[in-house]
Amino acid sequence: MLMKHTCRGTMILVWLLAGRTLVTAQALEGVVLDRTTGEPVDSVQVTIRYQPSGLRDSTQTDAEGRWRYTLTPSQVEGQTGPPGDFSVSPFYPNPFSGSTRLTLSLPDPGPVRVSIYDMLGRLVEERVLTLPSGRNAIAWEAHGSAGVYVLRLQAEGRVITQKVVQLHPGHGRGLVACSAPRGNVPGGFAKLSNNQIVLTFSKFAYVPDTLVLDAPTGAPLITHLETVHAHAVVADLHNDILSKMAEEGPYHLGDLHSYNHTDIPRLLQGGVDLQVFAVWIDPERYPGNPFARAMEYIVLWRQEVASNAIHIGQVTTWTELEEILGSGRIAGMLAVEGGHVIENSLAKLRALYESGVRCLTITWNNSTDWAVSASDPRSSYVGLSPFGKQVISLMDSLGMIIDVSHAGELTVRDILAVSRRPIIASHSGARALRDHVRNLRDEQILAIAASGGVIGVIFYPTFLVRTGQPADVNTVANHIDYIARLAGVDHVALGSDFDGIGRTPQGLEDCSRLPNLTWTLLRRGYTMADLQKILGGNFVRVFRTVCGNAPLSRPN
Numbered sequence: 001m002l003m004k005h006t007c008r009g010t011m012i013l014v015w016l017l018a019g020r021t022l023v024t025a026q027a028l029e030g031v032v033l034d035r036t037t038g039e040p041v042d043s044v045q046v047t048i049r050y051q052p053s054g055l056r057d058s059t060q061t062d063a064e065g066r067w068r069y070t071l072t073p074s075q076v077e078g079q080t081g082p083p084g085d086f087s088v089s090p091f092y093p094n095p096f097s098g099s100t101r102l103t104l105s106l107p108d109p110g111p112v113r114v115s116i117y118d119m120l121g122r123l124v125e126e127r128v129l130t131l132p133s134g135r136n137a138i139a140w141e142a143h144g145s146a147g148v149y150v151l152r153l154q155a156e157g158r159v160i161t162q163k164v165v166q167l168h169p170g171h172g173r174g175l176v177a178c179s180a181p182r183g184n185v186p187g188g189f190a191k192l193s194n195n196q197i198v199l200t201f202s203k204f205a206y207v208p209d210t211l212v213l214d215a216p217t218g219a220p221l222i223t224h225l226e227t228v229h230a231h232a233v234v235a236d237l238h239n240d241i242l243s244k245m246a247e248e249g250p251y252h253l254g255d256l257h258s259y260n261h262t263d264i265p266r267l268l269q270g271g272v273d274l275q276v277f278a279v280w281i282d283p284e285r286y287p288g289n290p291f292a293r294a295m296e297y298i299v300l301w302r303q304e305v306a307s308n309a310i311h312i313g314q315v316t317t318w319t320e321l322e323e324i325l326g327s328g329r330i331a332g333m334l335a336v337e338g339g340h341v342i343e344n345s346l347a348k349l350r351a352l353y354e355s356g357v358r359c360l361t362i363t364w365n366n367s368t369d370w371a372v373s374a375s376d377p378r379s380s381y382v383g384l385s386p387f388g389k390q391v392i393s394l395m396d397s398l399g400m401i402i403d404v405s406h407a408g409e410l411t412v413r414d415i416l417a418v419s420r421r422p423i424i425a426s427h428s429g430a431r432a433l434r435d436h437v438r439n440l441r442d443e444q445i446l447a448i449a450a451s452g453g454v455i456g457v458i459f460y461p462t463f464l465v466r467t468g469q470p471a472d473v474n475t476v477a478n479h480i481d482y483i484a485r486l487a488g489v490d491h492v493a494l495g496s497d498f499d500g501i502g503r504t505p506q507g508l509e510d511c512s513r514l515p516n517l518t519w520t521l522l523r524r525g526y527t528m529a530d531l532q533k534i535l536g537g538n539f540v541r542v543f544r545t546v547c548g549n550a551p552l553s554r555p556n
Contacts (some may be wrong), residue, residue, distance in 0.1 A: 007246045027212075029068040029220030032061050032201055036230045036271070037475070040065025044225065047200040071197070087196065089212045091140070095165035099172060101139040102162065105196075109133045112155040114175055116140070118147065120322060125174045139465065140164070141172025147326050187547050205519050207231045207528065227271075228528050229518035233325065235274035235536035236511070237456035237493055238335070238405070238427035240500030243280050245304070246297050254308040259534050261498035262312050266512040267330055274321070274536060274543075275330060276359065276426065277301065278500065280337040283366045290341045291348050298355050301334060302351040310336050316550035318344035321540070333543075335359035335403065335426070339368045344387065344396055358547050361426060362391075362411065372408040376436045379408030384415065392418040404448070405438070405456075412444055422452035427495035429463045432483040436463050442486060449487035452545065454538045457483065458496020461503050473507035477520045480534065493539045 028048065033363045044061040048069055062069045088104045104112065115126040124144060140151075146169055151162045199221075202208040241262040245251045256265040267275060279297045280450045281290040305314050312330040315321045324331040334357045342348045342360075349360070353439045363373035370388035372378050384392070392415055395402055402423040404412045415423060425448060431439035440448070440455060448455060458464070461471035464479060483492045498504075498511055507516045521531060 009542065014403050026071050028071060028197070028199070028221070029066070029225060032067070032223045032225055034066045035224040035226040039207070041203060041225055041473050044201050044203045044206075047202070049198045049200070050196075086158050086160070087198070087212070088153055088160045088162060091151070091162060091164040094132055094163075095167050096142070097167045098170055099139060099141045100164060101137055102151075103137050104155075105135055107129055108153060108156070110155065112136075112153055114138060115152040115154075116175065117150045117152065118144070124149065127175050139176040141176060142166050143172045143174050144172025145169050164301075175327045176232075201225055201528060205229075205522050219470050227515065228516075228531055229271050229515040229535070230524060231528070232271075232518075232532045233273045233536035233540060234271050234514060235276070235493065235538055235539045236498070236514075237276050237424065237454075237495040238337075238458075238500070239275055239498050239511075240278050240279055240337075241495060241498070242277050242297050242301060243358060244499050246300055247282075248407060252307070253304045253312070261496075261504070261510040264308055266487075266510055268311065269512040270510075270514040272330060272511055272514065274315070274327055274333065274540070275449075276333045276335050277359070278335050278337040279341070279357070280364065280500070281341055283338065283340050283364065290338075291343050291345075291351075294336060294341045294352070295355065298334065298357070301332075305332065314356055314364075314391055315543075316358055316547070318544050320496060321543065333358055335401070337361040337403075338364035338366070338406075339371055340364070340366060342391070344369055346390060349391060349394060350398070351398055353398050357400070358543075359403055359424075359426070361403040361405055362415065363406045363408070365406060367408075373406050373411070374408050375406075376408055379410065379437070381410060383408065383410030383413060384418070387419050389414070395419075399547050401542065405445075405458075409441070409444070412447070416447050416451060419451070421546050422454075423448060423540070424453050424493075424542060425455045425495075427456050427460075427478045427500075428459040429458050429499040433479055433482055434464055434466065438463050445483055445487050445491075449491035452542070454491050454493040454542055455483050455487075456493040456539070458462055459498070459505055459508050459524070461502040461505055462501075464505070471503075471505040473505055473516050473520050475505055475510060476517060477524060480521065481524065484530075484534070489526075489533055490541075492534045492537055494535065 006486060013308045027368050032044045033039065033043050042061055042063045042065060045058055046060065046067045047056065047058045049056050059067050086106055089102055091100045091102045093100060095520055108134045111128050114129050116124045118124050128494045146166050146281060148165060149164050151161045151164060197213040199211040199213065200208060201223055203225065206227055209223060209225055211221060239262055241260065244260055251260065254266045255263060257263050279294050281293045283290060286293045305312055312332050313324040315324055315331045315333050321331055336352055336357050339360065339362050342352065363371050365373055367373045367376045369392060370385040372382045392402060396419055402415060402421065403426045404415060404423055405425045405428045425440055429439040430445065431441045445455060457476060459476055464475045465471050480492055518531060518535065
C-alpha cells in the first residue's frame with residue numbers, strides 16, 4: 001500500500017496521579033480541528049475509556065469543535081493491579097530524528113510480533129519479542145531513509161497500528177526491546193502510570209484517532225482529525241488541462257482560476273495526489289504533424305512543473321512516485337491520448353517514452369492505420385493490425401501503460417491477447433447503465449480486471465445518463481457501484497476527464513470537489529479500505545507493475 005505524507009497527530013500526555021486515585025473531580029476538555037483545513041470539526045464523538053475500571057462514556061464536540069467531560073473520583077478511585085488489556089502508547093518523540101520509542105501494556109506475559117513497514121507497504125523489519133506482563137518499552141533506532149513508517153503490533157489476539165515520521169536517514173540498530181520506563185528517559189520520554197484514560201475521536205467520513213492520557217495537565221487537548229479522503233492517495237487518470245493551456249492560453253497551473261476545471265490550488269483543495277495529464281492533439285487541427293505538436297505540449301508541461309516545483313513534480317518511475325508523494329507534492333504523469341500521435345512510427349513511440357510519457361490511449365475517436373476506435377462502424381470486426389501488435393509489445397517492454405478508453409471492441413480484445421501487462425480504461429463508464437459506444441460492456445470490464453487493470457470512471461454526463469437527464473455525484477457513484485460489484489473493488493478508479501468535457505455532474509464541478517465523491521461512497525457503505533483502493537490505490541498498483549518494469553507475467 002502506498003501511503004501519503006500526512007500523519008495523524010496522536011498525542012501522549014502525562015497526568016500525575018497521587019496513589020493512582022483522583023482526589024477531586026477533574027475536567028477533560030479540548031478542541032478537534034480538521035488536519036487539512038484547520039477548521040473546527042463539530043459532532044465528533046469523543047469516547048472516554050478508563051482502562052483499569054472499565055469506565056466507558058462519551059460526549060460530542062460543539063459547533064466550534066470543543067468538548068468537555070468531567071471525571072469524578074468515584075469513577076477511577078481504588079484501581080490497582082496489572083493492565084486489563086493489550087494497549088500501545090504512541091511513539092515519542094514523533095516526528096523523530098535518530099531514535100524513538102513507545103510503550104505497550106500486556107495483561108499477561110507472552111510474544112509480541114512487531115513489524116515496521118515503509119510507506120509503500122514493504123516490510124522494513126520484523127521481530128517477535130517475548131515480553132513480561134505490565135508496561136514494556138520498545139525503541140526504534142532508525143536505519144533507513146526519512147519518511148512515514150507504519151508500526152504493526154500483534155499480541156493477545158489483537159492488532160494495533162501506529163504511524164511514525166522519521167525526519168532524517170538513520171543508521172541505527174532498528175527495533176530494540178528495552179526495560180520498562182522508570183523516571184525520565186533520554187529524548188524526553190516521560191514516566192507513565194498504570195492509570196490510562198483512552199480518548200477515541202470519531203466522526204463519519206473521518207479517520208478515527210486515539211489519545212492515551214496517563215495524566216491530565218489541565219490544558220485543553222488539541223486533536224487533528226483527517227478525512228478519509230485526505231488520508232487516501234487520490235489519483236485521477238485523465239485530465240485535459242494541457243490542451244486548454246496550449247491552445248487557449250495563457251493559463252498557468254500555479255494560479256487559482258475561476259474558470260476551467262484544474263489548477264494546482266484546486267488540485268490541492270481536492271486532495272489530488274496523482275494526476276494524469278493528457279497530451280491530446282486534435283487530428284483535424286494538426287493532421288500532418290501531431291507528433292511535433294505533442295512534443296511542444298511536453299515542453300510546456302515541463303515549464304509548468306519547473307515553475308511550481310514546490311507543489312508538483314513529474315513521475316516516470318516508481319522511485320519518483322515514492323519520493324514525490326512522500327514529500328507532499330502532487331505527482332503529475334503524462335499520457336498521450338490518441339495513437340495517431342506516433343505517426344505509424346515505433347521510433348516516435350520510443351521518443352515519447354524517453355520524453356517522460358508513461359501512458360498511451362491507443363485511439364481517440366479517430367481510428368489509425370493500426371487500431372480501430374470505438375466510434376468507427378468497423379469496431380466489432382476490425383481491431384489491431386500487425387503493426388498495432390508491435391506497438392502493444394513495445395509498450396509492454398518499455399513499461400508504458402496501455403489505455404483502451406476510446407478503443408473499439410475488437411481492438412480491446414486484440415490488445416488483451418497481445419499484452420502481458422495490466423491495462424486500463426482511463427475514462428469510461430459502464431455500458432449496462434448508459435448504452436454509449438464510449439462505455440465498456442460487461443465482458444470488457446471483466447477482461448480488463450482479469451489483466452490486473454482498472455477502469456477509471458468518467459464524470460462526463462453524456463456518458464453517464466441519457467441525453468437530457470440530470471447528472472450529479474450520485475450518477476458517478478452509480479457507475480463505480482456497478483463496476484465494483486461486477487469486477488470487484490480492486491478494479492475501479494477515477495478518470496474525471498476534467499477540462500476535456502463541456503459539462504460536469506452537480507457536486508463535481510471541478511477537481512476541488514472530489515471529496516464530495518468520497519463522502520457519497522462512504523454513505524453507500526464503502527469502507528475506508530475500499531476507498532483507499534478506488535481513490536488511488538488500484539491505479540498506483542498498475543503504475544508500479546507496469547512502470548516499475550516488473551517481469552512480464554501474463555502469457556500470450
